Amino acid sequence: MNIITCVAPVNIAVIKYWGKRDEKLLLPLNDSISATLSVQQMHAKTTVMASPGFKEDKLWLNGKEETVHNQRLQNCLQEIRRRAKQNEDDKVNGVSNWYAHICSENNFPTAAGLASSAAGYACLVYALAQLYNVTGDISGIARQGSGSACRSLYGGFVRWHQGSACDGSDSIATQLAPHSHWPEMRILVLVVSDKRKKVSSSSGMQNSVKTSELLKYRVSHCVPKRTEAIIKAIISKDFDTFADITMKDSNQFHAVCLDTFPPNVYMNDTSHAIVNLIHAYNSASGKTKVAYTFDAGPNACLYLLEHEVPKLVSVICQIFPPENEGVQYLQGIPVEKQAVSQEFIASIGMEPQQRGLLKYLIHTEVGPGPQILSEPHHHLLTEAGLPKVLV
Numbered sequence: 001m002n003i004i005t006c007v008a009p010v011n012i013a014v015i016k017y018w019g020k021r022d023e024k025l026l027l028p029l030n031d032s033i034s035a036t037l038s039v040q041q042m043h044a045k046t047t048v049m050a051s052p053g054f055k056e057d058k059l060w061l062n063g064k065e066e067t068v069h070n071q072r073l074q075n076c077l078q079e080i081r082r083r084a085k086q087n088e089d090d091k092v093n094g095v096s097n098w099y100a101h102i103c104s105e106n107n108f109p110t111a112a113g114l115a116s117s118a119a120g121y122a123c124l125v126y127a128l129a130q131l132y133n134v135t136g137d138i139s140g141i142a143r144q145g146s147g148s149a150c151r152s153l154y155g156g157f158v159r160w161h162q163g164s165a166c167d168g169s170d171s172i173a174t175q176l177a178p179h180s181h182w183p184e185m186r187i188l189v190l191v192v193s194d195k196r197k198k199v200s201s202s203s204g205m206q207n208s209v210k211t212s213e214l215l216k217y218r219v220s221h222c223v224p225k226r227t228e229a230i231i232k233a234i235i236s237k238d239f240d241t242f243a244d245i246t247m248k249d250s251n252q253f254h255a256v257c258l259d260t261f262p263p264n265v266y267m268n269d270t271s272h273a274i275v276n277l278i279h280a281y282n283s284a285s286g287k288t289k290v291a292y293t294f295d296a297g298p299n300a301c302l303y304l305l306e307h308e309v310p311k312l313v314s315v316i317c318q319i320f321p322p323e324n325e326g327v328q329y330l331q332g333i334p335v336e337k338q339a340v341s342q343e344f345i346a347s348i349g350m351e352p353q354q355r356g357l358l359k360y361l362i363h364t365e366v367g368p369g370p371q372i373l374s375e376p377h378h379h380l381l382t383e384a385g386l387p388k389v390l391v
């Protein structure tokens with residue numbers, strides 16, 4: 001087969017990656033931990049095709065042709081081909097010598113702090129590995145596309161090891177537990193904005209490494225302890241501890257962003273109102289029921305257990321009403337309607353906010369990682385290797 005189509009998931013870090021020790025190899029300053037989301041609701045989809053007839057590598061992203069002369073993409077392609085050559089008998093005419101056409105799309109907003117580059121590079125590397133018969137760990141290749149992409153190659157709960165080798169060979173992702181380990185875990189993505197973010201993660205973290213004293217303290221004193229503690233919490237399914245560490249790590253990451261000079265402001269007033277709501281919700285519940293985490297953008301990801309979803313969604317809809325009732329406000333896994341007592345709402349002590357601060361909500365769960373789509377109708381490229389749809 002010289003054509004392969006795959007989908008790959010988004011992952012949401014609970015211990016954040018922020019800061020590189022090597023800009024070229026994309027080696028991080030600290031370990032990070034994430035959950036991989038189901039591909040059912042959010043995914044990148046990529047078709048790759050190789051042919052002796054292709055004259056050059058070509059790339060289409062979300063229906064538009066883009067240059068392949070991008071260092072990160074080149075690093076992934078070169079590394080895949082180098083590994084493919086090691087396996088190939090016929091080194092001259094083998095598939096690793098053929099050019100590739102790559103066509104990729106996301107079914108969720110690109111670069112809005114919703115981990116689209118992670119899903120995109122994970123999907124690209126996973127598909128290319130299938131196409132060029134590359135076996136063994138490929139997370140270290142995806143890492144060279146976008147650091148956090150290495151975590152999207154595994155399902156469930158994943159750890160990206162910072163590693164210590166200069167060549168990056170031990171900076172790879174491993175699975176801590178499969179998605180089936182904690183099947184009650186749910187994620188609600190609260191989309192505050194689906195616009196492209198102002199400061200990319202790459203340049204934001206570069207500035208933090210240069211200027212933030214707090215980042216140094218975080219990396220040396222906080223992350224190692226939190227990493228060990230959250231792994232224990234995941235393994236023992238201790239939601240309280242998991243949620244506590246997740247929120248503290250998100251807050252510290254954004255504190256580092258503010259400690260950066262000039263500061264990187266990713267969260268906005270709506271993000272902070274969400275933080276207030278979750279703390280008020282937890283205290284009205286007498287227990288930590290929900291955790292928030294924010295990446296390099298204003299959108300919130302909430303972790304919670306399945307039985308809590310109907311109540312939380314009902315509260316969110318009251319405090320953050322949609323722009324108009326007609327919009328499909330809740331997307332993803334369907335949620336049963338649940339009436340929440342006025343007493344509980346009163347104990348939250350927050351007035352309903354102006355309509356439309358949240359665009360929509362996506363309800364999803366932890367999933368099993370990248371998948372191959374083998375039906376020909378899934379391919380994004382025609383038999384001639386051109387995109388089926390262009391915009």
Ligand code: DP6
Nearest residue numbers: 013016017146147148201202295296
């Ligand atoms: C805030 O992986 O997008 O989402 O390696 O430069 O491509 P590059 O950065 P990227 O950074 C993600 C940062 C984060 C935290 C996380 O996912 O761990």
